[in-house]
Amino acid sequence: MGGLSTLPPHSREYHFVSQLKTWTEAQSYCREHFTDLVTIYNSNINQLLFSMAPNVDDYAWIGLYNDRYSWKWSMEGTLFNVGSTHEFLIWANGQPDCVNANEYCVALQGQTQMNDRPCGASYPFLCYNGRKKELLA
Known part of the structure; x- marks a missing residue:
């Protein structure tokens, strides 16, 4: 699997x-090769994900979307309740904003924040x- 970093x-x-x-x-791809796109459910997961992709200059998809x-x-x-105050879910400034009613999927922006994207x-x-x-259990 090219492009995979464990x-x-x-x-x-x-x-x-x-x-x-x-x-x-x-x-x-995630469902075929693993289980699914990641779900962030506590601060440990959040920090882990932010630390695992130090080369993400732009964005990286996570499993959050808007139907x-x-x-x-x-x-x-x-x-997930977008209005809830989870200290481990950090939206970028002014996000989510669903620009042009066209941003329904969420990516990590850099290493520290989430942003809704097309x-x-x-x-x-x-x-x-x-x-x-x-298997490890």
């Missing part, structure tokens, strides 16, 4: 894929591998 052993379930794909293509009614995680069964844009992405975690 983290140190303590974070084997998270993978940075440097291939440029749209959000839907990234989701399909035009609400924000949701790609991984089924996980919920789903058809091509960025590297972050995958979660639950199967590996189960």
